Amino acid sequence: MRAAKGEVVLALFFVAIGGLWVARAVRMPKWEGFAPDSGFLPLIYGVLLTVLATAALIQCALAQPSAESRDVRKPLLVLAALTAAVAALPLAGFAICVFLLLLFLYGFVERLPWLNATVVSAATTGALYLVFRTWLGVPLPALLP
Amino acid sequence: MSAFNDLMMGFAAALTFKHLAMCFLGVLMGQMVGVLPGIGPAAAIALLLPLTFGTDPTSAIILFAGIYYGSQYGGTLTSVLVSVPGESSTVMTSIDGYQMALQGRAGPALGIAAIGSFIAGTLGTLGLMLLAPALANAALAFGPPEYFALVVLGLIALAAVGSSLLKGLVAGVAGLLLGTIGIDPQNGIARFDFGQTWLLDGVEFIVLTVALFGVGEVVASCALGAARPVADVKHVLPTREDWRACRMPILRGTGIGFLIGVLPATGATIASFLAYIVEKKLARDPSRFGRGAIEGVAAPESANNAAAAGAMVPMLSLGVPGSGTTAIILGALIMFGIRPGPELFAKNAELVWAVIASMYIGNVILLVLNLPLAGLFARLLRIPYRWLYPPILALVDGADGAGPGARPALRDGDAPIVHHLARQPGDLRDAADLSSFTRPRPRCGRRTHAPSQETAPGMKDRIGVDINQKLALEPAGEWACQHKVPYIDLCLDQTPELLQGDSPRAGTARKKLESAGIKLGLHTLSAVNIAETSPFVASAADAYLEAYIDAAKRLGAGWIVVHGGYHFGSDKRARMDAAVARIARAAKTAERKKVRLLLENLNPEPAQAEVHYLANDLEECKYYFDRLDSPALGWSFTVNHAHIKPNKIDAFIAGLDMRRCGEVRLADCRGTHEEHLRPGEGTIDFPAMFAAIEASGYRGHYMQAFGSLDDMLEGRETLAALAKKAARK
Numbered sequence: 001m002r003a004a005k006g007e008v009v010l011a012l013f014f015v016a017i018g019g020l021w022v023a024r025a026v027r028m029p030k031w032e033g034f035a036p037d038s039g040f041l042p043l044i045y046g047v048l049l050t051v052l053a054t055a056a057l058i059q060c061a062l063a064q065p066s067a068e069s070r071d072v073r074k075p076l077l078v079l080a081a082l083t084a085a086v087a088a089l090p091l092a093g094f095a096i097c098v099f100l101l102l103l104f105l106y107g108f109v110e111r112l113p114w115l116n117a118t119v120v121s122a123a124t125t126g127a128l129y130l131v132f133r134t135w136l137g138v139p140l141p142a143l144l145p
Numbered sequence: 146m147s148a149f150n151d152l153m154m155g156f157a158a159a160l161t162f163k164h165l166a167m168c169f170l171g172v173l174m175g176q177m178v179g180v181l182p183g184i185g186p187a188a189a190i191a192l193l194l195p196l197t198f199g200t201d202p203t204s205a206i207i208l209f210a211g212i213y214y215g216s217q218y219g220g221t222l223t224s225v226l227v228s229v230p231g232e233s234s235t236v237m238t239s240i241d242g243y244q245m246a247l248q249g250r251a252g253p254a255l256g257i258a259a260i261g262s263f264i265a266g267t268l269g270t271l272g273l274m275l276l277a278p279a280l281a282n283a284a285l286a287f288g289p290p291e292y293f294a295l296v297v298l299g300l301i302a303l304a305a306v307g308s309s310l311l312k313g314l315v316a317g318v319a320g321l322l323l324g325t326i327g328i329d330p331q332n333g334i335a336r337f338d339f340g341q342t343w344l345l346d347g348v349e350f351i352v353l354t355v356a357l358f359g360v361g362e363v364v365a366s367c368a369l370g371a372a373r374p375v376a377d378v379k380h381v382l383p384t385r386e387d388w389r390a391c392r393m394p395i396l397r398g399t400g401i402g403f404l405i406g407v408l409p410a411t412g413a414t415i416a417s418f419l420a421y422i423v424e425k426k427l428a429r430d431p432s433r434f435g436r437g438a439i440e441g442v443a444a445p446e447s448a449n450n451a452a453a454a455g456a457m458v459p460m461l462s463l464g465v466p467g468s469g470t471t472a473i474i475l476g477a478l479i480m481f482g483i484r485p486g487p488e489l490f491a492k493n494a495e496l497v498w499a500v501i502a503s504m505y506i507g508n509v510i511l512l513v514l515n516l517p518l519a520g521l522f523a524r525l526l527r528i529p530y531r532w533l534y535p536p537i538l539a540l541v542d543g544a545d546g547a548g549p550g551a552r553p554a555l556r557d558g559d560a561p562i563v564h565h566l567a568r569q570p571g572d573l574r575d576a577a578d579l580s581s582f583t584r585p586r587p588r589c590g591r592r593t594h595a596p597s598q599e600t601a602p603g604m605k606d607r608i609g610v611d612i613n614q615k616l617a618l619e620p621a622g623e624w625a626c627q628h629k630v631p632y633i634d635l636c637l638d639q640t641p642e643l644l645q646g647d648s649p650r651a652g653t654a655r656k657k658l659e660s661a662g663i664k665l666g667l668h669t670l671s672a673v674n675i676a677e678t679s680p681f682v683a684s685a686a687d688a689y690l691e692a693y694i695d696a697a698k699r700l701g702a703g704w705i706v707v708h709g710g711y712h713f714g715s716d717k718r719a720r721m722d723a724a725v726a727r728i729a730r731a732a733k734t735a736e737r738k739k740v741r742l743l744l745e746n747l748n749p750e751p752a753q754a755e756v757h758y759l760a761n762d763l764e765e766c767k768y769y770f771d772r773l774d775s776p777a778l779g780w781s782f783t784v785n786h787a788h789i790k791p792n793k794i795d796a797f798i799a800g801l802d803m804r805r806c807g808e809v810r811l812a813d814c815r816g817t818h819e820e821h822l823r824p825g826e827g828t829i830d831f832p833a834m835f836a837a838i839e840a841s842g843y844r845g846h847y848m849q850a851f852g853s854l855d856d857m858l859e860g861r862e863t864l865a866a867l868a869k870k871a872a873r874k
Contacts (some may be wrong), residue, residue, distance in 0.1 A: 011315075013317060016321070017322065021337070028334065029334075038329045038336060042322070042337070043639055049315065049318045049322055055810045059311060062868055074367060075367055078363075079364050081538075082364075082541065085542045086541075093629060097542060098539045099182075101535070101542060102535050102536070102539055103715050106535055112531075120532075121535075123537050124535075124539060128536070135678060
């Protein structure tokens, strides 16, 4: 079995989260009278997650390192652009955010000609707005800020 | 015969223009997501979830189911034409399908796949129709231990959906862990909010679904290269020899697929593997497999479509997901305020049967789409992925902003089947069971989780004060905080500013109440005749209710007590119907705005009186509640009204569904006419009343409505002592 570096990182992340839950849950009341209290289930879940994620980590450590190497720059760039667009949504509104996101992805990430990228981005933004806002009545964020 | 009648009812609903359009849209999108790489049915449904806010749940579920089984058809195209399975369930199809394409027989491969899928989908739906109601009926006898076992089964099934059980368990426990973020619904303690107020309501289910299934899949696939060369599609109709060779594989594939699909955590992929292996074992010349045997296409394609129908059996009858996609559909049901599980067939029969009927219709549409139009869909494969994923992400961006605040959050027990456990008497969830409809959680004073007798001393913390119009909003909040009163009711009629728009007072007061942990309810005037039929006045009654709903939203009020109107004798039925229609409209608005309405049982007037309140006896209350099944509508049980002769408190508790009760209103009374006396001044046996209400499973709050504020402060002590007395008996 082969394990990718990402799986090790993810397993470590879950171990840390499990530990955090345990650390916080032990300070909460765990039992009241005959019934579980606020800290009971988080403590159990925290312990379970820590144990299971540690097992997954050991499984990764025992496995051969994966020879497969993937360029993660593009996915990370896409994720960063999406995060920025979501963050800017309440400030800039739907139209501007979506248009800029599309323009960035088509023009910068995918290296399409800027004219094509601009036209496609504008048309897609308009189409999304018309279909979801006008036709389906979905409460999208304001067209403009 | 009953199933046939139910199916006919389902067809009547599914054949309406709106539902037909949704079915067509669903299967078309399913076909497309099956064809296109980088987005599967789970991601597509996750992305569409936020966009279905405000739509009719039946339409939305028809759409989602269409995407699910439609994708099974669509995945075949990529498997056959470019040897890249669009779905994991079409991996086996690609083995012989692609070989057939290389031999110039892509058309017959796609044709037999479409016909096999149609037969399997139709027979699978028939199996679903016969098996699911029977299973649901059996599950209605479940008690708490069985539900607990079901919860465990569901969680393990979800964990086992992926390729690694260990990783699945890690993901499952991580999900449970996320469910503990926010205010504990049992006792109001904030957990894992890390000082962020936006985390107090928990993590929103849709945000999580879109991020994990939508964004995750797209980001992982965005590095895909250009489109591959695609084989031409000609002569899709199979020859007589092809058909003869495929008849039995299609039937066997259907049987295997359906049975595998019914088992939780197996799904279409395993079904297609098994069907392929069985055909290879049964073949006279197994060496043909892998070299373009048409049975190697027919069997797995039939199996994956039958499995998609089979996976709906545990989903609809038990609330147990058969696959990742059905888990999201279950989440969608919850989002719409519908309880998945055994009661679904009984309480939402129209929805379930409309979805089942739509599956028959959808399979016919898919057959049409896949025989003559297979070549057209094949052209989609020529579109490079770099053109496709940016609009998908734009949709995510829009979905993030769609209806903020209107989305149910992931909380303890939000795993679909966990809801059933929460439904058991003794649990605290209210009728709607969405976090936004959950009952208030007091945070000041002593904690309040108090299942019945053992913890009756905690009853004081479940007793609030109906301030009504005695104080304005801000002083009422201060008074409640000063006296550690966790629940208050207010009537806003004397402060129209709060009913007329976005007053800055609302936001400030809301923050103060929330930070003090005081739960606010609103109380409309009982004198406003909700049963009004006169022009102008009738629309004013609608506007009045809507203003209260908007105000509740702004103030963060957990409930609004509303009334059923009144009549003059001869016009009773007409006015009751007008009231039901008006409350139904208001409840729809309340559902959309995530506000809860509580219909109060009013007091009977003397027989000779000209005006009679609605609804004042059990029969009238039932008339309303039988016709109003909105999850946003609950019951405000006023005990002293139920005590006036000829009514009886016990009859109300036994006759109405206490799970719909969101508030119990307390005052004493002598049983002869309307009065709000201090406890002990009338003839109500409070210990017996507490015992009966708590025994019914009610764990919500009580609201006093008598005398002065000081009387009610004293009343909290008195009533808590009486409850304690009941507990000792």
